[in-house]
Each structure stands twice: as structure tokens, then as C-alpha cells.
Amino acid sequence: ESQLNPNYNFENFLEGDSNRLARSAGLAVANKPGGTSFNPLLVFGGVGLGKTHLAHAIGVEIKDKYPEKTVLYISAEKFTQQYIESVKKNTRNDFIHFYQLIDVLIIDDVQFFSGKTGTQDVFFHIFNHLHQNGKQVILTSDKAPVDMQDIEQRLLSRFKWGLSAELQSPDYETRVSILRNKLYRDGVEMPEEIIDYVAKNIKTNVRELEGAIISLIAQSSFNKKEVTLDLATQIVEKFVKNTKREVSIDYIQKVVSDYFQMDVSTLQSKTRKRHIVQARQLAMFFAKKFTKASLASIGSQIGKRDHATVLHACKTVDNLAETDKQFRKYIDDLTKKLSQ
Ligand code: ADP
Ligand code: MG
Numbered sequence: 001e002s003q004l005n006p007n008y009n010f011e012n013f014l015e016g017d018s019n020r021l022a023r024s025a026g027l028a029v030a031n032k033p034g035g036t037s038f039n040p041l042l043v044f045g046g047v048g049l050g051k052t053h054l055a056h057a058i059g060v061e062i063k064d065k066y067p068e069k070t071v072l073y074i075s076a077e078k079f080t081q082q083y084i085e086s087v088k089k090n091t092r093n094d095f096i097h098f099y100q101l102i103d104v105l106i107i108d109d110v111q112f113f114s115g116k117t118g119t120q121d122v123f124f125h126i127f128n129h130l131h132q133n134g135k136q137v138i139l140t141s142d143k144a145p146v147d148m149q150d151i152e153q154r155l156l157s158r159f160k161w162g163l164s165a166e167l168q169s170p171d172y173e174t175r176v177s178i179l180r181n182k183l184y185r186d187g188v189e190m191p192e193e194i195i196d197y198v199a200k201n202i203k204t205n206v207r208e209l210e211g212a213i214i215s216l217i218a219q220s221s222f223n224k225k226e227v228t229l230d231l232a233t234q235i236v237e238k239f240v241k242n243t244k245r246e247v248s249i250d251y252i253q254k255v256v257s258d259y260f261q262m263d264v265s266t267l268q269s270k271t272r273k274r275h276i277v278q279a280r281q282l283a284m285f286f287a288k289k290f291t292k293a294s295l296a297s298i299g300s301q302i303g304k305r306d307h308a309t310v311l312h313a314c315k316t317v318d319n320l321a322e323t324d325k326q327f328r329k330y331i332d333d334l335t336k337k338l339s340q
Contacts, residue, residue, distance in 0.1 A: 003073045004063060008056035014181055016174025019050060022165035026054050026138075030061035033069065033104050033136035038163040040127075040137035042110075044144050045167030048207030051140040054167070055106050058138055062104050069103040076112035080119045087118070099126040106138040110159075115150040124155050131158075170206060175199040178206060179213050188217050193336075194232050201236045201339070208239040229332040230321065233339060247338055249287045249301045255337050256283040259330075268303035278320075281313035282330060286338060288314050 010030075015023055022043050029041050041058075043051050059071045074082075086095035099105065105126075113120050130137055141148065144166070145159040170178065176199045183190050194216065202209045215235045220227045257264045260279045267279050280302060287298040288310065295307035302310075320327040 002059065002063065002071050004059045004071065005056045005073075006060055008053040009060050010057045012181065012185075013050065013053055013057050014174060014177050016170050016177070018168040018170045018174055019054075022054060022167050025163050025165045026058045027061070029136060029138065030058050030065065033062050033066065034134040039131065040139050040159065040162040042139045042141060042145065042159055042162065042164045043167060044141045044164060046142065046169070046204070048205035049167040049169065050206055051142075051167060052108055055108050055138060055140050059104065059106050062136075066103075070101070071104040071106070072099075072102050073106040073108065075108045076110045079107060079123070080112065080116055083119050083122055092122070096122060096126060100129045102130070102135065104136045104138070105130060108140045110139045110141045110151075111143055111148060113151060113155075114148070117152070120152050120155050124152070124158070127155075127158055131161075137162075169204045170209075172199055175202070175209055178209060182210060182213050183217070186217055188221060190216065190220070190227060193229060194227055197229060197232050197336070197339070198236060202239055212236055212239045228328065229335050233335055247290045249283075249291060249293060249298060252286045252290065252338065253283050253302060256286065256334060259334060259337065270303070278327075278330075281316050282334060284310045284313040285317040285331075286334060290338060 010023075010027065013019075013023060022045075025038050025041055026043070028036050029038050043054055045051055056073060059073050062069060063071050083092075083095060086092045107123075113123065127137060139159065144164055145156050148156060148159075151159075176195060179190075179195050179199055183195075190213075198209070198212050198216070202212055212235050215238075216227055216232060219225045219231060219235070225231065253264050253267055256279055257267045260267075260275065262276065262279065266276060267283060269276065271277075283302055284298055284305075287293060287302065288295070291298075293301070295310040299305035299307050299310045317327075317331070321331055
């Protein structure tokens, strides 16, 4: 059993500036396993940036080109468990022997070897044997070798023999392509402005990017909900923690007043003119949504109202959002302005 996941391949590993080196090196290795100077190939980078995907893609590609080669993908954690088990059962030599017969060994998340001297020792011997025999080793890690801790020096120096290639956070263009590709594969259409919004707001993690678009796809296809910018902001918020810039209630009042071409003092006034009331209710709605202020505090800052008025405003906005298309557009436009 190779443990390879065919769903992780090169075709759906989209290229961008952030991953070009690692992806190209991976392809080079896949074309000539053991026959390039990229041995070992170590792919490193933060959480959710595609290390596991790329590691499988290399293995899948090799298996495709060289069906006779034995390719094994294993997480460092599982490798460690197997090793411990072999010690218990007195089969340590069998364990080593098994791994020394592999043509392409892919070990994911080698930072897991930190502090595990027995596992590091056994891996050192396996590595040397494979390397000397022209077999390919591919490793992934959440850190560059220089930053790894509690890994023996002799092993670290082996890690540096080949190529260490970093997966960085994807740039905006790559994020858009990843989202488009996902939508395309799922056969779902999504307004451009939604794709743009998600790509602009989820920046550091492809897994979160995918998670957000999957939630949006689910909302649109299962709940038959129209995917609006407002819904997108709610979903994105769940994925992006603490990175959101806190907007002030003053700023919200300013943006809403500008949008409706009135002064802030008009927005705050006691008038019951419909369009002014609506602007005021929208300001309250966004203050609740985008700040941590209490209803009472929102009310006192927006024309000295009480908390019940704010609550009523938020409910009114929610209702109008459902029933009134023009009003829906106000919310989307303002959401966009306030999220920039
Ligand atoms: P890591 O192992 O670095 O934590 P993963 O390989 O699990 O990250 O990737 C997280 C998710 O992001 C996976 O679903 C993967 O398919 C996807 N992904 C990462 N990079 C890309 C890319 N360049 N193109 C398409 N999907 C990607
Ligand atoms: Mg991983």
C-alpha cells in the first residue's frame, strides 16, 4: 500500500509565485526520482499551504510514470508509531529492512521527529541507505532546517544536502485561481465580487480559503440562498480570527452618511423621514456587526437612542434585507466599503 491520495495531484495544485520553486522542483523529482540533485527534496511552509498536497502529487506522478517503482507516503507520526511498535515486538530490523527497499520515500511533517531520538536514529540509517543507492527521499516540514529544534545535527545536515523549497502564502492572483478552480470543479457559479472578497480577505492559508468557498457553495446549493456579500462576510469572519480591523462607530456613521449623501448630524437627528431613518438603522446594524460595542453604547453614540431602538433597527434591517432588493444592495455596498 503506497498510501498515496490520487486526489492530490499536480493538475489541481495550482501554480503561483508563492509555490513555483517547490512545485517545479517537485515535478523535476517526479520526472527523475533519485536522478536529480534535489535529494532529499524538503518542502517547508506554514499550516495549510499545500505541503501534504504537493508531497502526494509528487508520489502520484512518479507512480504514474514509473509503475514498477515502490513509492511510499507516510506521515512522520505514523512512521514513529510503527517504529515504536517494532521495538516492542522485537522487529526493529524488519522495520529498517522494509524501508530500505523502497524506491521513493515520502515522509510528511518531519518536525514531528523533534526530540524523538530513537526514531531519528533509525531514520538516519534508512536515509543513508536510500541515498547511497540513488533512491529518492521527499520530506515536508513546517520549518526550514535551520529553524528545526531538537533534531540531531547529523540528520539536519542530511536534510540540507538536497533542496529546501518553501511554500509561501499565496498571492492574490493565486488565491483567485484556487477559488475559481474549486468552483469550476464543483460546477458552481459565484459572482465575481464574492470571489474577489474572499480572495482579498483570506490571505495566509489555502485550507481556510477552501473552507470558506466550500461553506459558500453549501449555502448556495443546499440552502438555495443567493450568495450575497453580506453572507460572504459572515462566512469569512468565521475563518479569519482576530485579523479583522476593528472599525469605529464614528467611522461607520461617516461611511453610511457619505453613501446616502447626508451629514452625520442629519443621520443622528430626530427626523422620521424614511430615508434618514433607514440610514440610521443601517449605521446601527453595522455598528452591531462590526464592533464589539453593546447595544446601549451603540444607541448612545448614534443620536442618543436606547438599546431597544438599536435592537429594533437591527431586526428591521434583517427583514428588509430579505424582502427589498434595493435595500439588499445598500447593505452589500456598505459592507464592501466598511470591509476595505
Ligand atoms: P499543509 O500540509 O501544508 O498543511 P495541505 O497540503 O493539507 O497543507 O493543503 C491544504 C488544502 O489546500 C488542501 O485541500 C490542498 O488541496 C489545498 N491547496 C494548497 N495549495 C494548493 C494549490 N497551490 N492549489 C490548489 N490547492 C491547494
Ligand atoms: Mg500537511
